[in-house]
Amino acid sequence: QVQLVESGGGVVQSGGSLRLSCAASGFTFSAYDMHWVRQAPGKGLEWAAFIRHDGNAKYYADSVKGRFTISRDNTKNTLYLQMNSLRPEDTAVYYCAKDSFQWDSWGQGTLVTVSS
Amino acid sequence: EIVMTQSPATLSVSPGERATLSCRASQSVGSDLAWYHQKPGQAPRLLIYGASTRATGIPARFSGSGSGTEFTLTISSLQSEDFAVYYCQQYNKWPPWTFGQGTKVEIK
Numbered sequence: 001q002v003q004l005v006e007s008g009g010g011v012v013q014s015g016g017s018l019r020l021s022c023a024a025s026g027f028t029f030s031a032y033d034m035h036w037v038r039q040a041p042g043k044g045l046e047w048a049a050f051i052r053h054d055g056n057a058k059y060y061a062d063s064v065k066g067r068f069t070i071s072r073d074n075t076k077n078t079l080y081l082q083m084n085s086l087r088p089e090d091t092a093v094y095y096c097a098k099d100s101f102q103w104d105s106w107g108q109g110t111l112v113t114v115s116s
Numbered sequence: 117e118i119v120m121t122q123s124p125a126t127l128s129v130s131p132g133e134r135a136t137l138s139c140r141a142s143q144s145v146g147s148d149l150a151w152y153h154q155k156p157g158q159a160p161r162l163l164i165y166g167a168s169t170r171a172t173g174i175p176a177r178f179s180g181s182g183s184g185t186e187f188t189l190t191i192s193s194l195q196s197e198d199f200a201v202y203y204c205q206q207y208n209k210w211p212p213w214t215f216g217q218g219t220k221v222e223i224k
Contacts, residue, residue, distance in 0.1 A: 035213070044203065044215060044216070044217045044218045045152075045154075045160060045203055045205075045215040045218075046215070047211075047212050047213040047214065047215070050210075050211065050213075059210070059211040059212075060211075061211070061212050062212075095159055095160070101165075101207075102150055102162060102165035102166070102171065102207075103150065103162060103205075103207075104162050104165075104171060104172070106159040106160055106161070107159060108158075108159055109159055
């Protein structure tokens, strides 16, 4: 079955960096577009970044543009989110989600806490 | 950017009763509308896509309707496992993909 497992979250100081990973299994990873979605504590869902199945198109929310970089390694079935210049408002659970036109599979999330 | 607005913010319902949740888009999204629910500490789960198609494994008590700018999620007879936060999401015009702010369905 489809499985998405995020890792790499933790506590980082404001201005610091983190790289999140999302390990995919149970489907042909290279055939699917992928997203990162985040959720601040007690808040709703916010789309953060998108990457096309071949890595040749990437989009970002205005709130992370210029600071975050989405990438993927289809040989390792892994999605990444490089987060630089982190701010306290980036504190959230970060989910990866598989886009098969509908977003039918999500990981369990990884918590990123940015301290000021 | 398409803004999604859900109402009400909180819905108090007794088990076995019907729940009706609303979602409005700031411009037409056709039928490119999904519903998710999320329980505390868990990831969102897809319930409905294409405004009215149930995702795999979703019980028939969940139904979605609407098109354009007005959408409804109906839960015909609430079960204990249905008490959660519900989000709508448009995927018609992107980026960005946008979510509503959520409706919390709580036990009355």
